[in-house]
Amino acid sequence: MCSSQNSEYSVSAVIPAYNAERTIKRAVESVLKQTAPVNEVIVVDDGSKDRTAEIAESFGDQIRLIRGENRGASAARNTGIKAAGSQWIAFLDCDDYWLEEKNQLQLSVLKENPHICWSAGGYKICRDESGDAKPAAVNDEFDESFAASYLDLYPQGLNGHTDTMLIKRSLLIEAGLFDENLRRSNDIDMWFRAAFRQPEILYVNSPLAVQQRQFSFITRSVMDEKIPLRLAEKLSNEAKDAGLGEEFAPSLRIILKWWILLLIRSRKSGAVRRILLDYSSLFSSRYRFSNRLGSYLPKLYYRYLQRKIPELKEAGERGDI
Numbered sequence: 001m002c003s004s005q006n007s008e009y010s011v012s013a014v015i016p017a018y019n020a021e022r023t024i025k026r027a028v029e030s031v032l033k034q035t036a037p038v039n040e041v042i043v044v045d046d047g048s049k050d051r052t053a054e055i056a057e058s059f060g061d062q063i064r065l066i067r068g069e070n071r072g073a074s075a076a077r078n079t080g081i082k083a084a085g086s087q088w089i090a091f092l093d094c095d096d097y098w099l100e101e102k103n104q105l106q107l108s109v110l111k112e113n114p115h116i117c118w119s120a121g122g123y124k125i126c127r128d129e130s131g132d133a134k135p136a137a138v139n140d141e142f143d144e145s146f147a148a149s150y151l152d153l154y155p156q157g158l159n160g161h162t163d164t165m166l167i168k169r170s171l172l173i174e175a176g177l178f179d180e181n182l183r184r185s186n187d188i189d190m191w192f193r194a195a196f197r198q199p200e201i202l203y204v205n206s207p208l209a210v211q212q213r214q215f216s217f218i219t220r221s222v223m224d225e226k227i228p229l230r231l232a233e234k235l236s237n238e239a240k241d242a243g244l245g246e247e248f249a250p251s252l253r254i255i256l257k258w259w260i261l262l263l264i265r266s267r268k269s270g271a272v273r274r275i276l277l278d279y280s281s282l283f284s285s286r287y288r289f290s291n292r293l294g295s296y297l298p299k300l301y302y303r304y305l306q307r308k309i310p311e312l313k314e315a316g317e318r319g320d321i
Contacts, residue, residue, distance in 0.1 A: 014080030036104035120160025121204030
């Protein structure tokens with residue numbers, strides 16, 4: 001667990017990369033340009049078949065490159081965590097990049113609150129190659145930075161992108177690292193398992209990183225209908241064990257609603273009905289009825305939802321959950 005007497009704030013940046021020759025240079029440079037330098041940069045090449053490793057090697061001793069076979073984002077992140085020599089771990093996807101003050105902003109608030117073991121923040125979304133980025137996960141009703149329970153923040157949309165996470169290495173290990181068998185929603189799974197052990201998180205209410213939506217190298221587009229039920233059962237049990245079952249319910253409702261939309265889009269109707277049945281207490285009777293009925297005509301129902309929810313088409317294609 002995190003000790004309030006710990007005054008060391010060394011940071012290892014972990015960048016998992018797969019076939020990222022187009023973006024890896026920008027990602028690494030964004031870490032090296034931090035106003036508060038990190039202690040080490042670890043690039044984990046997840047079995048790339050392009051020039052990713054070669055480009056990473058061009059940075060010389062400014063980074064540490066670890067090469068391995070293709071095993072997915074969770075395995076690559078875990079490799080980086082295990083190899084890290086710092087007490088804090090920060091993550092960056094190979095297709096995204098940090099803003100220059102990211103590390104400085106988070107370290108400053110963490111040092112003021114030494115009992116808190118992790119931090120997240122807002123970010124920007126860039127949907128094309130124009131470079132225009134729109135702020136996300138920022139709420140004007142909150143201060144520039146504040147401490148709150150992650151279980152309270154998630155339902156408000158202030159869940160923190162993985163690119164913004166700065167977390168104690170010891171907490172990651174205590175929570176069991178990333179689930180390498182969970183090929184989707186593995187980041188959500190990881191952050192809630194951390195939250196069940198240390199609910200309080202420091203949130204920087206301003207953009208810390210930029211997520212590039214037109215790229216998707218390290219994340220596989222996996223639509224396994226078993227994932228949402230496995231994820232829900234796993235996290236529900238852990239929440240109950242931590243005495244946080246009731247507090248976790250609003251977040252679980254949001255997670256499952258996104259999965260229901262994605263399953264309808266993929267015409268996995270049986271999985272939709274199973275979720276609505278197994279977790280009926282989370283949803284209103286109207287919601288259960290409309291989605292159960294829609295699951296029998298998923299193509300038409302999804303078209304209807306796209307008209308009703310303008311951003312749904314883009315969100316479904318991204319696979320955001």
